[in-house]
Amino acid sequence: MHTKTEETYFHHALKVLDEVCIGCTHCMSVCPTGAIRILDGRAQIKEGRCIDCGECYKACPVHAIIVEQDDFEEILEYKVRVALVPSVLIGQFPGKIPASGIYSATNELGFTHVYEVESTVGYIHSAYDNEKQKNKNRPLISSFCPAVVRLIQVRFPSLIGNIIGVKPPIDISALYHRRQLQAEGYQDKDIGIFYVTPCAAKIAAVKSPVGEERSPVDGVINMKFMYNRILQILQKHPDLGQNAMDTGHVAADGILWCLTRGEIAGRNGRALAIDGIHNVSEFLEKLENEETDRIDFLELRACDESCAGGILISGNRFLTVERLNKRAAGYRHQELKPDWQILNREDISLDTIRPRPMERLDNDISKALAKMERKRRLMCYLPAFDCGACGAPTCQALAEDIVQGHAQVSSCIFMQQMMVKTKTLSVEHALAITAKIWGENRLDKDCSKSGAEDENS
DSSP states (O other): OOOOTTTTTTOEEEEOOOTOOOSSHHHHHTTTTEEEETTTTTEOOOOOOOOOHHOOOOOOOOOEEEEOOOOOGGGGGOOEEEEEEEEHHHHHOOTTTTHHHHHHHHTTTOSSSSEEEEGGGGHHHHHHHHHHHHHOSSSOOOOOOOHHHHHHHHHHHGGGGBBBBOHHHEEEEEEEHHHHHTTTTTTTTGGGEEEEEESSSHHHHHHHHSSSSSSSEEEEEHHHHHHHHHHHHHHOOOTTTTTTTTOOOOOOOHHHSSTTTTGGGGGSSSSSEESSSSHHHHHHHHHHHTSSOSSEEEEEEESSGGGOOOOTOOOOOHHHHHHHHHHTTTTOOOOOOTTTOOTTTTTTBBOOOOOOOOOSSOSSHHHHHHHHHHHHHHTSSOOOOOOOSSSSHHHHHHHHHTTTOOOOGGSSSSHHHHHHHTSSHHHHHHHHHHHHHTTTTTTTTTTTTTTTTTOOO
């Protein structure tokens, strides 16, 4: 199980391959927290701002941003190897392939047990009702999506108290099945629980959990990898699992939980579901500024169509949603009650979630106030075009970088021109500044770049 070793540690699953990056700014322009800068012609991720939402991963035209994950061979270190699969993995496959076939193929890969993550949403329903009585903040905000939880920690710390204090299904299921296996006589050290993830944020959440001392999950496996391996097995053995019982033990609400509106289906009062990290950010700004009428519950998901749109999903998100809705229709009669003999309310409760400000201007309040004033003065001169040519996503971000000592006023190409005109900056120095941001020879003629005449030569 992964332990949080220090309060300041914030694991990130997204990494930039310097040798592949072309410094195109696509990633910088889509980042919802302004976490990316360009330096020496390469993208750099500011760890204090990154929430692992994966927008940069999707935007990169040369695949220079990757997701770091655990080695699949790590499962072999355990005698009991548990695969926790979210329902969206099942939804990747055509409806003619039964869930039992997917379970069987997963067993063929070396897992001894396969469970669907959403089999424990009965605990969450009950816990939400309990939290509604305890937590008087409104709206209550779902803790399901780790990218959203981190977004609130980083950009909207005043709303942390609205996050519902209930663990997401991945943690509850991992703990539930670990307890079950221990009751069957297996020793804890022999049990390895591995989550098959559709996104980078859940990798980060396992490696540095929020609101928990440690994660009950031992490793995380890329869903694209699992999908391709399972598909290969099913293509060789198309009848695998055809006559087996569906052992997922999941109800209709569990199957739909990871999709947009799946979580609010069981909520009383006024509940809204919002997906897409930029939509979520925009709505949280309205909420923070008290521009919304009373809402009881918010289901916020970083990805379009929620987990069906995760960056590690192989299939089309809309087909996945359609398949899961069809599958859920066959489970309408099934209701799973929480077994409080195995887990209690403390087991599924989150500890206090703390804010993580993106980057303090200074630990000394008087110095921080002075830097804030300087930042505001700088904005009198910066053009507010937000063109990104300085290597920062906005003029506000550049002003902050300047007061932190990470950039100069002359990083702005418009300010450069004014300074050259008034002879306070030489042309040679201006070119050197541009080279520092965008790399040497970046402005040289290059007909091999995308869209140029020799692109395909």
